[in-house]
Amino acid sequence: MRRAVIAVLLCAVVLAGCKNTPTHRRQTKTTPQKKETKKTQPPPSKPEKKAADTVPDLPKLAEKQERGPLSLGLLTRSKTGIRNVSPGRPAHVRGRLDVPLRRKWTSIVVHHSGTTSGSEESFHRYHKQVNGWRGIGYDFVIGNGHGTGDGVIEVTFRWEKQIHGAHAGVDHYNQHGIGICLVGNFNSGRPTKAQMDSLVELVSYLQEKCHIPTSKILGHRHVKNTDCPGTNFPYFQLLSRLPH
Numbered sequence: 736m737r738r739a740v741i742a743v744l745l746c747a748v749v750l751a752g753c754k755n756t757p758t759h760r761r762q763t764k765t766t767p768q769k770k771e772t773k774k775t776q777p778p779p780s781k782p783e784k785k786a787a788d789t790v791p792d793l794p795k796l797a798e799k800q801e802r803g804p805l806s807l808g809l810l811t812r813s814k815t816g817i818r819n820v821s822p823g824r825p826a827h828v829r830g831r832l833d834v835p836l837r838r839k840w841t842s843i844v845v846h847h848s849g850t851t852s853g854s855e856e857s858f859h860r861y862h863k864q865v866n867g868w869r870g871i872g873y874d875f876v877i878g879n880g881h882g883t884g885d886g887v888i889e890v891t892f893r894w895e896k897q898i899h900g901a902h903a904g905v906d907h908y909n910q911h912g913i914g915i916c917l918v919g920n921f922n923s924g925r926p927t928k929a930q931m932d933s934l935v936e937l938v939s940y941l942q943e944k945c946h947i948p949t950s951k952i953l954g955h956r957h958v959k960n961t962d963c964p965g966t967n968f969p970y971f972q973l974l975s976r977l978p979h
Contacts, residue, residue, distance in 0.1 A: 825936035830890025837897035842951040847964040852881035855889035872901030873914040886929025921965025
């Protein structure tokens with residue numbers, strides 16, 4: 736009897752264990768992990784481009800540079816140490832400058848002589864005897880100290896008599912262009928300070944007298960195929976010093 740009871744209890748225990756044990760394991764679904772994506776920020780906006788400044792004509796641009804205080808008929812000194820000049824009679828003149836105008840002058844043409852020395856007299860003789868002209872082809876000569884005084888402005892018969900020149904090689908500029916020759920070779924050298932000061936004074940005076948704008952102040956090379964007034968001639972410095 737006792738053995739039977741024990742056997743019944745053992746069977747009950749076994750049955751109870753079987754109920755608690757699953758017949759198969761449930762498959763658990765694994766959800767794939769989402770990849771982290773970096774948030775991309777929009778590129779920074781580019782600054783708006785400013786409209787490009789318009790570039791003025793070269794003579795007008797040069798006019799605005801190295802300008803100093805001006806007073807009528809007086810020489811002044813700019814910050815660069817270069818003298819500017821207002822319209823007034825040049826200081827060192829040989830000949831009759833103040834003559835009545837009898838032609839329509841529209842431009843000024845600057846030359847160099849291409850020689851190391853010279854004067855109004857020597858050029859007059861050469862142009863007359865060698866070229867067969869009436870005489871010197873220029874209206875003015877500015878000396879360099881070799882042949883005539885450094886910075887001295889010599890007035891020729893062409894300006895005094897208000898007749899056409901023989902300096903440009905182009906009829907229009909001979910008829911209506913005032914020819915100024917600086918003694919010297921500016922391919923190998925440069926004008927003296929006195930020459931440049933006198934040139935500025937003379938050009939300024941002629942601009943005022945003949946109503947010639949700075950845009951019509953030219954080197955010989957601007958009207959004809961030549962290197963005159965030389966590769967070392969400071970053309971833009973000249974323009975920058977004029978008051979017009």
